[in-house]
Amino acid sequence: MHPLGPPVGSEDDTVRQQMAQFFELTSDGIQFLNRDFVITFMNARALAILSPSGEVVGKNIWESFPEATRSDLPYYESYTRTMNERVATEFEAFYPEPLNIWFHIEAYPSDDGIIVFFRDITEDKRKHEEFRKKSEEAERQRAEIEAVYRTAPIGLALFDLDDYHYLRLNNRQAAFFGLKPEEVVGRTLTEMAPIPGLRELFDKVAAGEPIVNFPLEGALVNDPDEHRYWTVSYFPVYGADGTVTGITAASLEITNQKKAELALIESDKLAVVGRLAASIAHEINNPLESVTNLLYLAKTSQALDDAQGFLDTAERELMRVAAITSQTLRFHKQSTSPQAITAEQLIASVLSIYQGRIVNSGVEINLRHRDARAVRCFEGEVRQVISNLVGNSLDAMATGGGRMLLRSREGVNWTTGERGAVITVADTGSGMSPEVLAKVFRAFYTTKGITGTGLGLWISKEIIDRHRGTLKVRSREGLGTVFSIFLPYEAVTR
Known part of the structure; x- marks a missing residue:
C-alpha cells in the first residue's frame, strides 16, 4: 500500500491529499520505514536535512553499517523496539559525519512498518550546552567568591538598616568576637561592638556617605577590657530603585601592628x-x-x-x-x-x-x-x-x-x-x-x-x-x- 493511503481516485483521495500536504508543510522530517527497515518515503523537510547523505529512499537504513556496529547506533535499539514490539519510542541522538546533527526523534508503529518524525535540535543543544557551561562557570565563580569571602584575612559583613543587624559575615569577622558566623547573625552592631561613635558612622553610611579606611579603636563585647584597633571601610548597598537597602563592612584588625x-x-x-x-x-x-x-x-x-x-x-x-x-x-x-x-x-x-x-x-x-x-x-x-x-x-x-x-x-x-x-x-x-x-x-x-x-x-x-x-x-x-x-x-x- 502507498505510504500515504489508498490510490488516487478512491473516496479517501481528499484525506490522502491532506495528509500529503501536511507531511510536506510540517517542520519535522518524516520517514516511512517498511518492516525490512527500507525507507519508502521521505517528506521535503527530511530530504533537506538528510541531503548530505545522498539518495536514501529505497535503501535499508542499516546497509551502510556493518552488522557488528549496528547496536552502537543511537537509534538502533529504539527503531528495533518500535518495529518488533509495536510501541512508540522517543529519544535524542547525535548523527555523526556527514550530518553532525542532533535530532529529537519519535518513532511510531504503522501497518506497514514504522513512521519516524525527527527534528533538528542542534541549535537548541548548542544553546543548552552554552547555558550549561555558563551555569557551571557561574557556579564555579560563585563557589570561588564564597570561598574567598569565607576565608578572607579581613572581616567582611553585611548589615540591614533596621538597627544594623548582622545579615551575613565571614569567619574572620566572627573571629573578632571569638564566635562562629552563625552565632553572630541576627545580633546588632552595637550589641557586638559597643564602641562610641560607631553607630553614628553607620548612620552616615545609611544616608549614602561611604566611610573609607577609617581608623577605629575600642573594645568588643567578648573582651571589654582589651583595647583594639582596626582600619574599616563601610559602603551603602543600593537597591534597584536607588535607595540604600543595607551596609557592607570590611574590617582589618591592626591591634598587633599598632x-x-x-x-x-x-x-x-x-x-x-x-x-x-x-x-x-x-x-x-x-x-x-x-x-x-x-x-x-x-x-x-x-x-x-x-x-x-x-x-x-x-x-x-x-x-x-x-x-x-x-x-x-x-x-x-x-x-x-x-x-x-x-x-x-x-x-x-x-x-x-x-x-x-x-x-x-x-x-x-x-x-x-x-x-x-x-x-x-x-x-x-x-x-x-x-x-x-x-x-x-x-x-x-x-x-x-x-x-x-x-x-x-x-x-x-x-x-x-x-x-x-x-x-x-x-x-x-x-x-x-x-x-x-x-x-x-x-x-x-x-x-x-x-x-x-x-x-x-x-x-x-x-x-x-x-x-x-x-x-x-x-x-x-x-x-x-x-x-x-x-x-x-x-x-x-x-
Whole structure:
C-alpha cells in the first residue's frame, strides 16, 4: 500500500491529499520505514536535512553499517523496539559525519512498518550546552567568591538598616568576637561592638556617605577590657530603585601592628633621651659648678651686699637647672588630651635641651617666628619630631659647624584648604644623595651605622600623619637639608 493511503481516485483521495500536504508543510522530517527497515518515503523537510547523505529512499537504513556496529547506533535499539514490539519510542541522538546533527526523534508503529518524525535540535543543544557551561562557570565563580569571602584575612559583613543587624559575615569577622558566623547573625552592631561613635558612622553610611579606611579603636563585647584597633571601610548597598537597602563592612584588625608601632615609638623615645643625656648633663653641670663657686664666694665674702649678689646669681643658676630638668621630664611625656602650644614654644623647649651641644659644635642658630597662633596637638609627640630633626641637623654638621635655620609661619594645606603652622628646620650640613632621600622615611633605614636606629624619621612622619599634617624634605648632597612640617591649627580635635 502507498505510504500515504489508498490510490488516487478512491473516496479517501481528499484525506490522502491532506495528509500529503501536511507531511510536506510540517517542520519535522518524516520517514516511512517498511518492516525490512527500507525507507519508502521521505517528506521535503527530511530530504533537506538528510541531503548530505545522498539518495536514501529505497535503501535499508542499516546497509551502510556493518552488522557488528549496528547496536552502537543511537537509534538502533529504539527503531528495533518500535518495529518488533509495536510501541512508540522517543529519544535524542547525535548523527555523526556527514550530518553532525542532533535530532529529537519519535518513532511510531504503522501497518506497514514504522513512521519516524525527527527534528533538528542542534541549535537548541548548542544553546543548552552554552547555558550549561555558563551555569557551571557561574557556579564555579560563585563557589570561588564564597570561598574567598569565607576565608578572607579581613572581616567582611553585611548589615540591614533596621538597627544594623548582622545579615551575613565571614569567619574572620566572627573571629573578632571569638564566635562562629552563625552565632553572630541576627545580633546588632552595637550589641557586638559597643564602641562610641560607631553607630553614628553607620548612620552616615545609611544616608549614602561611604566611610573609607577609617581608623577605629575600642573594645568588643567578648573582651571589654582589651583595647583594639582596626582600619574599616563601610559602603551603602543600593537597591534597584536607588535607595540604600543595607551596609557592607570590611574590617582589618591592626591591634598587633599598632602595639608594635607604639613599642617602636617608645623605643625611639628612649633612644632620643639617650642621645640627649650628654647634652643634658653638660647643661646641668655648668650651672651647678657656678652655684658651687658662688656659694663659696658668698660664704667667704666679708660684705653682705656682695654675698647677697652671689646668692642671687646662684639662685638664677639653680632656676636654670630646674628649667632644664622640667623640660627633660616633660620632653617625652604623652598627655591624654591635646594642648594648645605655639611653634615658637615648641622650638624653644627643644633648643634648651640641645644648648650645650649647639655651643660645643660651633653651630649658629638662626631663629625667625612669624606665627603666634597656637596649634592644638599632643605637644610631647610634636616636640619629639622637632627634636629628631634638630638632632639630625646637628649630626649633619658635626665635623665643621654651620648654620641651622629654625622658622615658623602660617601656611595652608592646599589640598584641603586648612590653615596651620609651618615649622622649618634647615641646615648647611652634608645633605643627602637622591638614593638616601628616597628611603629617608623608611623604617629601620639609617646612614649612621650602629649609632642609629633607623626609626627617628619614620616615627616622626607617623606622628605628623596622625596630626593630619605633612612632613616633607628637600636635600642636595654637600649643600644641606630642609625639613618642613605643616600642622593644622586644630591638628587634634579630641
